[in-house]
Amino acid sequence: MPTLRFLPLLALFICSLLPVLSGFGQDFSMAAVSKFSFPSELTANASQSSIAWAMNEQGKRNVYVAQAPEYQPRRVTDFLEDDGQEISGLQFSEDGEYLVFVRGGDHGGGNASRPVNTRNLPLMTNVAIWTIDLGTGKTESLIEGDDPVWGAGHQLAFIKNGEIWMKDLDSDKAPHSIIQNRGRLGELHFSPDGRQLAFVANRGTHSLIGIYSDPAKPIKWLAPSFQRDQSPRWSPDGKSLAFVRTLGGSGAALPLMEKRHQPWEIWTADVQTGEAKMQWKAPETLRGSVPSTHGGFNLHWPIQDQLVYLSYEDGWPHLYSRDLRNNSSTLLTPGNFMVEQLSLHPDGQSLVFAANGGDLPDDRDRRHLATVDLTTGTFEWKSAGQGIEAYPVFTGREDEVAFFSATPTRPLLPAILNEEQITLLGEELIPGEFPQADLINPKHVQFTAADGTTVYGQLFEPSDNTSPKPAVVFVHGGPQRQMLLGWSYMDYYSNTYAINQKLAEMGFVVLSVNYRLGIGYGYEFHRPSGTYYQGAAEYQDIKAAGQYLAGLEQVNPERIGIYGGSYGGYLTAMALARDSDLFKVGVDISGVHDMDHRYELPEGVEVAPDYEEAKRIAWESSPIADLDQWTSPVLFIHSDDDRNVGFYHSADLARRFDELGKPYDYLVIPGDTHHWMKFSNMVKVNEATVNFLHKHLQP
Numbered sequence: 043m044p045t046l047r048f049l050p051l052l053a054l055f056i057c058s059l060l061p062v063l064s065g066f067g068q069d070f071s072m073a074a075v076s077k078f079s080f081p082s083e084l085t086a087n088a089s090q091s092s093i094a095w096a097m098n099e100q101g102k103r104n105v106y107v108a109q110a111p112e113y114q115p116r117r118v119t120d121f122l123e124d125d126g127q128e129i130s131g132l133q134f135s136e137d138g139e140y141l142v143f144v145r146g147g148d149h150g151g152g153n154a155s156r157p158v159n160t161r162n163l164p165l166m167t168n169v170a171i172w173t174i175d176l177g178t179g180k181t182e183s184l185i186e187g188d189d190p191v192w193g194a195g196h197q198l199a200f201i202k203n204g205e206i207w208m209k210d211l212d213s214d215k216a217p218h219s220i221i222q223n224r225g226r227l228g229e230l231h232f233s234p235d236g237r238q239l240a241f242v243a244n245r246g247t248h249s250l251i252g253i254y255s256d257p258a259k260p261i262k263w264l265a266p267s268f269q270r271d272q273s274p275r276w277s278p279d280g281k282s283l284a285f286v287r288t289l290g291g292s293g294a295a296l297p298l299m300e301k302r303h304q305p306w307e308i309w310t311a312d313v314q315t316g317e318a319k320m321q322w323k324a325p326e327t328l329r330g331s332v333p334s335t336h337g338g339f340n341l342h343w344p345i346q347d348q349l350v351y352l353s354y355e356d357g358w359p360h361l362y363s364r365d366l367r368n369n370s371s372t373l374l375t376p377g378n379f380m381v382e383q384l385s386l387h388p389d390g391q392s393l394v395f396a397a398n399g400g401d402l403p404d405d406r407d408r409r410h411l412a413t414v415d416l417t418t419g420t421f422e423w424k425s426a427g428q429g430i431e432a433y434p435v436f437t438g439r440e441d442e443v444a445f446f447s448a449t450p451t452r453p454l455l456p457a458i459l460n461e462e463q464i465t466l467l468g469e470e471l472i473p474g475e476f477p478q479a480d481l482i483n484p485k486h487v488q489f490t491a492a493d494g495t496t497v498y499g500q501l502f503e504p505s506d507n508t509s510p511k512p513a514v515v516f517v518h519g520g521p522q523r524q525m526l527l528g529w530s531y532m533d534y535y536s537n538t539y540a541i542n543q544k545l546a547e548m549g550f551v552v553l554s555v556n557y558r559l560g561i562g563y564g565y566e567f568h569r570p571s572g573t574y575y576q577g578a579a580e581y582q583d584i585k586a587a588g589q590y591l592a593g594l595e596q597v598n599p600e601r602i603g604i605y606g607g608s609y610g611g612y613l614t615a616m617a618l619a620r621d622s623d624l625f626k627v628g629v630d631i632s633g634v635h636d637m638d639h640r641y642e643l644p645e646g647v648e649v650a651p652d653y654e655e656a657k658r659i660a661w662e663s664s665p666i667a668d669l670d671q672w673t674s675p676v677l678f679i680h681s682d683d684d685r686n687v688g689f690y691h692s693a694d695l696a697r698r699f700d701e702l703g704k705p706y707d708y709l710v711i712p713g714d715t716h717h718w719m720k721f722s723n724m725v726k727v728n729e730a731t732v733n734f735l736h737k738h739l740q741p
Contacts, residue, residue, distance in 0.1 A: 069547055070477035072729045075540045076721075077473045078453035080533050081106075081446055083132035083143070088388040088438025090138030092176075095456055096129040097471060098533065101721025103129045105143060105174065106456075108467055110439055113458055115468040118174055119181055121145075126160030126719035127167060135192050136236075140211060141174040142190050142198060145183075148715045150534075151685030155188040155201070158683065160720035162713045171200055173211065184209060185217045189228060194236025201228060206241060206254070221254055223261065229272065233280040238313070240274040240283055248290040251283065253313060264311040265318030271309075275343045278390060284310045284321070284349055286339050288332060295648040298641075298656040301571055304331035308341065308351060308364065321349065322364050322371065329565050330355040334522065335380065344390035344416055350374070352381060357565045361395070363416065374414045375421060379406070380562055387436045391417055394434045394443055396531075398524070398562050400426050404486035406562060407500060407527045411445060411459065424459060428483075431457075432531035448529035451481040453536060481543050484527055484554070489590040491582040495558055495570075499587060500527055502542050502552035503596070512601035512739035513551040513591040515617075515625070516542055517584060519608030519632075521559035522568070534717055538607070541728055548736060551597050553590065557583035557613070575637035576656070578663040581616045588617070588624045600626070601739045605731055607631035608687055608716065615665035615676075615695070622674040627738035629731045631679045632687045632716055635695045637664040669698060677707040677734040679727055686716035707734065 083096040091110035096103055097117075101124030106115045118141075121127070131144040146169035147154050157167045171184045187202040196211035199220070206221035221227065225245035232239055239254045249270045253262040264271070264283060269290040274283050287307045296302070303326050311318035324330040333339060333354050340352035340361070349364040361374040361381050375381050379399030386393050393416065396409045400423060411424040411431045424443065425431045434445040437458070447457035447466060453476075456467040472478070484500035491497050504511060516538060518525050523535065530536045542552045556562065558570050558580045572579040584604070592599035604625045606614040611633020617625045637660040641653065650656065661667050680692040699706050709730050711723050718724035 069480045070475075070544070072541075072544050072732055073725050074475045074477055075481075075544050075547075076537065076725050076728055077476050078529065078536055078540055079455060079468070079472050079476075080536055081454055081456055081468075082533070083129060084433050084435055084444060084446060084456065085132050085134060086435045086437045086444055087134035087136075087138035088436075089136065090134075091437060091439050092134065092138055093435070093437060093444045093456070094132055094134065094141055096132055096143070097468070098721075099471065100124060100473075101126070101719075101724075103127065105129060105132065105141065106468070107141070107176065108456070110437065110442075113465065113467055115456070115471070118176070118179065124721045125167075126158050126714065126723075128158075128719060131188070131190055133190070133192060135196055139176055140196060141176060142184075142192070143172050143174075144188055144190065145170055145172050147188065148685055148717065148719065151716050153685050156685075158713075158715055158719055160714045160723065171198070173198075187217075189230060191230045191232060192236075193232040193239065197236065199230050199232070199239055201230070206230065206239070220257060221252075221261070223252070225249070229274060231274050231276060233276050233313075234278060235280055238280070240276065242272055242274065244270075247292075251285050251311075253283075262313075262316055264313070264316050265309065273339050273341045275341050277310075277343050278346050281313055282310050283313055284308060284341060284343050286341055287320075295650040295653075297652045298650045299576060299652050299659070301328060301569075303328060306332045306339070308349065310349075310366070321366060321369070322351075324353065325355050327355065328569070329357055333359060334569065335359045335382075335561060340381075340384050342384070342386060342393075344386050344393070348416060350384075350393065350416070352384075354565050359561075361393070361414065363419070372419060374416075374419065375412070378564070382409070383433050385435045387441075388438050391415065392436075392441075394424070394436060396432045396434060396445075399423070402426075402428070404527060407486050407498065407524070407556075409526065409531065411443065413441070413443075424462075425464070428527070430454075430526055430528040430531065434459075446531060448531070450483040450528045451478050453529045454531065480547065482546055484542075486527060487553070487590070489586055491586040493579070493582055495567075495583065497558070497583040497586055498556040498563065499590075500525060500554045500556075502546040502550075502554070504546050504549050504551065506549065507551075507596050509596075510598035511549055511551050511596055512603070512735075513553065513594075513597045514545055514735055514739075515584065515587045515591065515602070515604040516552060516554045517557070517604065517606030517610035517613045517617075518554070518560070519606065519610045521557070521574075521580070521609040522561050524556055524560050524562040525554045534607070537718070537724060537728070541605075541731060544728075544732055545735065548732065549740065550735070551591060551594065553587050555583060555587040557587075559609075575640050575660040575663045577659055578616060581613060581620070584613050584617050585621055585624065588621070592624070603627040603629075603735045603739050605629035605631065605735065607633070609634060611687070612665070616668075618674045618676055619665040619668035619672045622672055625674055627675045627735060629677045629679065629734055630692075631727065631731070632681070632684055633678075633691060633695075634687055635665055635691045637661065638666075666695060666698060669702060669704070672704065675705070675707070675734075675738050677709065677730065679709045679711075679730065681711040681714040681716065681718070681723070683713055684716045 190200040209217035225243040229242040308322040430448040
């Protein structure tokens with residue numbers, strides 16, 4: 043058995059708790075800057091002119107509400123422990139009398155409805171549906187379950203144990219199962235009158251859209267086929283349903299290394315007869331393929347004769363309107379920017395969204411709000427400047443919008459936009475020790491990879507920038523993500539933004555790199571050939587980032603490190619395995635390490651003509667293929683309930699290091715997930731990361 047040559051876990055824990063010693067004044071600690079406010083789940087109710095959101099305050103996650111016109115935040119739950127239990131699915135009932143939410147699980151990862159036990163209790167927690175009576179203030183756990191939706195009155199439908207259940211809050215009748223059917227059930231949508239429920243039954247080879255109306259009536263399947271039907275959306279009059287259809291089955295073993303169009307169509311079905319008609323077919327181009335952005339198809343039916351959907355067909359993720367009377371489509375959001383986080387006005391006449399566009403030349407690395415009037419097609423930017431505006435919703439008070447607002451130095455807070463006036467909510471929720479005044483404004487930079495690709499990033503420079511400094515490349519995960527010139531609207535990347543600010547405060551020059559495969563820079567940047575397990579071409583962007591830093595006058599080229607998580611952990615490992623001479627140290631957090639397994643096939647299965655070549659390239663696209671060249675110190679960090687990147691990726695890589703006699707440091711977090719649900723675990727990871735980089739780059 044090989045000699046184990048790594049820093050013991052207990053020693054690393056102790057190291058992570060020691061203060062960072064550098065030649066620079068300690069204006070704030072890693073723990074202090076980790077106490078950023080993080081709101082999520084913003085929702086509104088037009089009938090009561092109220093908004094609600096979930097707020098994560100150092101791991102204590104609670105629901106807040108605010109009512110027009112003052113919008114004074116009021117906490118309505120009392121979850122006062124850092125227990126790793128997230129809040130998701132927050133929604134008002136139509137009359138605004140109740141809020142419903144889900145407590146528990148990890149809805150940013152796989153097995154979202156499985157309990158999360160970050161405190162490692164002997165008995166597991168649960169994933170449960172909670173309700174808040176806003177009149178009485180009573181908050182209670184209704185039942186274990188997930189994915190609730192409101193129907194007529196105060197009826198709730200939800201998923202429990204793979205079945206669809208129902209509970210009427212106005213009735214003493216206990217929650218009960220209403221649909222038991224084959225396949226994975228989900229995507230619940232009530233008709234406008236709340237009397238019928240559309241759902242999707244995913245049966246593996248195909249998926250069906252069903253309509254439930256009465257316990258005595260059979261489920262009505264709309265236009266069942268061999269395809270995969272999804273994203274059901276009711277027409278305003280409740281007589282029809284729109285949905286997306288993609289290919290079913292598995293198909294022939296076509297060449298693995300070829301890029302092909304992935305077709306998709308929009309259909310509408312008559313709910314009474316079940317008959318369906320294709321209303322639109324995506325252009326048969328690579329850009330016209332199934333959109334691979336966060337939010338997917340963004341299909342909506344706001345006006346009786348008008349559908350709204352998202353397509354990448356012109357090279358950017360844009361919204362289109364489909365006129366069902368004349369079968370024509372109109373681009374609603376022209377320009378070189380991507381559309382995210384779409385929300386409809388309660389009257390169905392307009393929509394609001396976030397996009398990386400605006401008047402400033404570096405707005406591509408921000409998010410601003412825009413609206414489209416669906417009756418006239420009028421497009422209008424609603425916010426501008428150096429801030430970040432995300433997740434907008436109409437409040438129902440004319441064109442007033444609630445959203446989340448951040449700047450380069452202030453983390454996310456809820457805000458109200460009314461007649462060009464922005465009002466922040468809950469500034470008092472930012473802890474007093476949070477070092478907002480000591481944070482810096484990163485700046486947008488561009489540089490070129492070896493193959494000529496333009497790469498983007500944000501540069502964090504220390505306030506004392508007079509002599510050559512150590513430097514760090516930060517690599518985001520996803521890879522369908524984009525780091526911004528301010529606090530991110532995603533909790534994981536708000537955290538890494540905090541780490542980057544701390545590293546800059548310690549005297550590091552930090553480059554947060556937006557490499558190809560990421561979003562925000564158009565289709566060709568987002569979906570290039572020869573990447574990931576088919577060639578890892580995006581690694582050129584990471585190496586170029588290190589070389590860019592090495593070429594800066596204020597950087598010591600012999601003291602450049604790298605860190606990243608998830609897909610960023612993969613690219614961090616690639617950097618250390620391929621270019622230890624450039625990247626002197628790294629922190630690999632929850633990284634992907636073995637691409638070869640993607641092509642493991644059972645005996646007798648049809649094999650693609652380029653299978654052996656694809657398998658070879660996948661192996662060569664993995665950091666494990668270059669371990670002999672890996673000489674840089676590394677810290678591996680992984681939680682063992684990771685539902686995004688299997689823990690085995692780090693365990694297997696550590697085993698290979700053991701077998702080769704290579705040293706490594708490590709930090710394992712039992713019971714937590716990919717997203718560090720427990721605040722104290724997140725701080726532990728953050729401190730271990732900056733201390734390890736400091737140890738090797740600022741001796």
